[in-house]
Amino acid sequence: MKRILSLLLILALCISLSGCGYEYAELELEGDYSGLEGTVLNVYNWGEYISEGSDDCIDTNLEFERITGIKVNYTTFDSNEVMYSQIKSGGVTFDIVIPSDYMIERLKNENMLRKIDVSSLKNYHYIDEAYKNLYFDPNNEYSVPYNVGMVGVIYNRRLIGEPEHSWKALWDKKYKDMSLNFSNPRDAFMTAQFILGIDLNTTKKAEWEAAAELLKKQKKYLQSYVMDEIYGKMETGEAAIGPYYAGDFLTMQENNEDLDFFYPKEGTNIFVDSICIPSTSKNYEAAMLYIDFLLEPDIALANAEYIGYASPHTAVLQNPDYYYYQNKILYPDKEDMPKVQYYHDMDSKTRLIYENLWIDVKLH
Numbered sequence: 229m230k231r232i233l234s235l236l237l238i239l240a241l242c243i244s245l246s247g248c249g250y251e252y253a254e255l256e257l258e259g260d261y262s263g264l265e266g267t268v269l270n271v272y273n274w275g276e277y278i279s280e281g282s283d284d285c286i287d288t289n290l291e292f293e294r295i296t297g298i299k300v301n302y303t304t305f306d307s308n309e310v311m312y313s314q315i316k317s318g319g320v321t322f323d324i325v326i327p328s329d330y331m332i333e334r335l336k337n338e339n340m341l342r343k344i345d346v347s348s349l350k351n352y353h354y355i356d357e358a359y360k361n362l363y364f365d366p367n368n369e370y371s372v373p374y375n376v377g378m379v380g381v382i383y384n385r386r387l388i389g390e391p392e393h394s395w396k397a398l399w400d401k402k403y404k405d406m407s408l409n410f411s412n413p414r415d416a417f418m419t420a421q422f423i424l425g426i427d428l429n430t431t432k433k434a435e436w437e438a439a440a441e442l443l444k445k446q447k448k449y450l451q452s453y454v455m456d457e458i459y460g461k462m463e464t465g466e467a468a469i470g471p472y473y474a475g476d477f478l479t480m481q482e483n484n485e486d487l488d489f490f491y492p493k494e495g496t497n498i499f500v501d502s503i504c505i506p507s508t509s510k511n512y513e514a515a516m517l518y519i520d521f522l523l524e525p526d527i528a529l530a531n532a533e534y535i536g537y538a539s540p541h542t543a544v545l546q547n548p549d550y551y552y553y554q555n556k557i558l559y560p561d562k563e564d565m566p567k568v569q570y571y572h573d574m575d576s577k578t579r580l581i582y583e584n585l586w587i588d589v590k591l592h
Contacts (some may be wrong), residue, residue, distance in 0.1 A: 232289060238549075239493075249323070249358070251584075252401065252469045256475070257295065257296070257517060257520060257521060257524075258350050258520075259297075259322070259517075261296055261514075261517055262297075262299065264296060264298050264511075264513060264514050264517065265296070265297030265298065265301070266297060266298075267298045267299065267514045268298075268299045268301050268511075269298050269299065269300050269323050269324065269510055269511055269514045269518055270303075270320065270321060270322045270323045270324070270511075270513065271289070271300065271301065271302045271303070271316075271322070271323065271324040271325075271518070272303055272304070272305060272311060272314070272322045272324065272325045272326070272472045273303075273304055273305075273324075273325070273339065274304060274306070274326060275300070275303060275304040275305070275306055275456050275502070276456065276459075276476070276479070276535070277326065277535055278531055278534070278535070279376075279390055279502075279527075279530040279533070279535075280534070282534075285530055285533070285534055286526070286527065286530040288521075288530065289302055289523070289535045291527070292518060294520050296514075296517060296521075297453060298514050298517070298518075300398050300518075303320075304547045305333045306456050307412040307455055308328050308330070308331040308412070309331075309410075309412055309413070310413075310562075311325060311331070311556055312327075312331060312334065312335070312462045313462035314508055315335070315340060315508075316340070318401035318508070321506070321508050321509070321510060322506050322508070322509065323505065323506070323509040323510065323511045323512075323518075324503060324504070324505065324509075324515050324519070325503075325504050325505075325506055325515065325520055326374055326501050326502065326503050326504070327501065327502070327504060328378070328499045328500070328501050328502075328568055329362065329363070329364045329500050329501075329502070329568060329571065330364065330414070330499075330570070330573050331570050331573070332365060332370065332371050333364040333365075333504055333523040333553045333572060334573040334575035335362070335370075335504065335506075336364070336365070336370050337573060339507060340507050340508075341370045341371075341504050341505065341506060341507055342370075342505045342506065342507045342509060342512065343369050343370060343515070344370060344371070344372060344504075344519070345367055345516075346369075346372065346503060347522065348516065349372070349516070349519060350520055350523075351520050351523030351524060351525075352372065352520075352523065353544070354523055354525065354541050354542050354543050355372065355373055355540055355541065356373075356540045356541070356542050356545065358526045358540070359373040359376065359500055359540040360373075360502060360575075361573070363461075363570065364500075364526055364572075364573075365502070366489055367386050368429065370504060370573070371502035371504050372388065372502055372503045372504075372519055372522075373500055373501075373503075373540040374501050374503050374522065374531075374540070375500075375501045375532075375537040375538065375539065375540070376499070376500050376501075376537060376538040376539070376540050377473045377474055377475050377476050377498070377499055377501070377538060378473075378491065378496050378498045378499075378568060379415065379418070379471055379472070379473055379474070379496045379497045379499075380471070380472075380473075380474050380477065380488065380489050380490055380491045380492070380496065380557075381393075381395070381397060381398070381469065381470070381471050381491075381492060382458075382462055382469070382470055382471070382472055382477045382487055382488070382489050383468060383469040383488055383489075383490075384462065384465060384467075384468040384479065384484070384486050384487055384488075385486055385487075385488050386465075386467060386486040387406065387465060387468040387486070387520060388402070388403055388406065388468045390491055391403070391469060393490045393491075393492060393493050394423075394492050394493055394494060395419050395420075395422050395423045395471075395494055396439075397469060397492075398418060398419060398446060398469065398471065399423075399445065399446050399449060400449070401449055403428040403449060403453050403468060403469050404448075404449045405449070405450075406451060406467055406468035406469060407449050407450055407451060407467070407468070407469050407470065407473070407587075408450070408451055408452060408453070408454050408461065408462075408467050408469070408470030409443075409445075409446065409450060409453055409454075409460060409470065409471060410453065410454070410471060410472075411453035411454055411455050411456070411457065411540070413582055413583060413585075413586035414428075414571055414582075415471070415497070416443060416453070416586070417436070417439050417440075417582060417586070417588075418442070418496075418497050418571075419471055420440075420442040420443050420446075421435075421439050422492065422494040423441060423442065423496050423498070424438055424439060425494075426438070426439060427470075427569075428454075428497065428569050428571055429569075429571065429572045429574065430571075430578075431574070431575065431578045432478040433537060433578075433581050434470070436578075436581050436582050436585055438586065439585075439591050440582075440585040440586075440588065443589045444589055447589075447592060448580065451466075451467050452467075453590070454470065458470055458472050458476075458480075459476070459479075459480060462480050462484065463480050463483045463484045463487075464484075464486060465484070465486075465554055469584070474489065474534035474537070474538075474558060475537030475538070475558065476536065477489045477536075477557070478536040478551055478552070478555075478557065478558075479535075479536045489557060491560075491566035492566070493566075494567075495566055495567035495568060495569065496566050496567075496568055496569075497568065497569060497571060498568035498569070498570060499570065499571070500540070501537075503519050503522065505519075508575055523541065523542075524555075525543035525544070525547075527540070528541040528543065528544050529541075529543070529544050529547060529550060532544045532552070533551045533552065536552065536558075538557070538558040538559060546589045572589070
């Protein structure tokens, strides 16, 4: 009866609410989950990475709670490394995490993920085949794709005009004290590695050292290292150029029409962020229900439109009402697609090399 009442409430919302370019549809999850009511599901996700009810859009977590009676305890991180350290410390037990590909590979290698039975997910068939069987989860056992993205350079054309479409623009002395770079090692090193023609997954110490030296040279022009702080800096004009994820650029541009974007000619990082269940999860059944809920077409659409990243969900990709339908930044034509490379999990020796070099760069 509680389940029926919840579904009726959702149906009532169909009549009264709309937003984000679509209308609410009746949502229903298969199976009997009445025994999960009152469960607390601990979800750990990137900041600004789920539809949260603004602009009359679906509040994803609230709708999940409303339908299932499961309470979502939702917290955010701003880098894979921060997320990893939190899980590794064991101070908080999470039921859902959404890391990037290389970090999923690391978590899997360290036995920190629980297997996901994708055959039991009603909506798994919506995942595009292009994002299945990827290097970090070749048998689709530990992750379900959530978002896809590439890194590019955001700039304020009113403040600096048209920069060279190269990672070298971040080192241009013309933009002294207006330039930003990533505040995490893999992404920051990537900006230098592409300039130097170095493989992003090199195990050669000398090549990591060369990239570190180039990052040190950048510091005399750099305003600061950032992650989500880039939103405020670029939207207000406090900074004029910096690297970030393409989907976030689209969000920033809505708040500042002077912002523009390019993929550097040298190439860039491509990534897939996927939903995982940590091995320490205490609520596997509720976690599986949450994953299936995120794959509901209306929920996937709401999240894709709110976040602004490319979607691996075919019902989203094929929907002409999707706000970013065939957007050329998220979905470039074949001839405009930049050269791309995934990050891989590095062996412990190489990881220690670049982590120590990163500390040296930051202190330099």
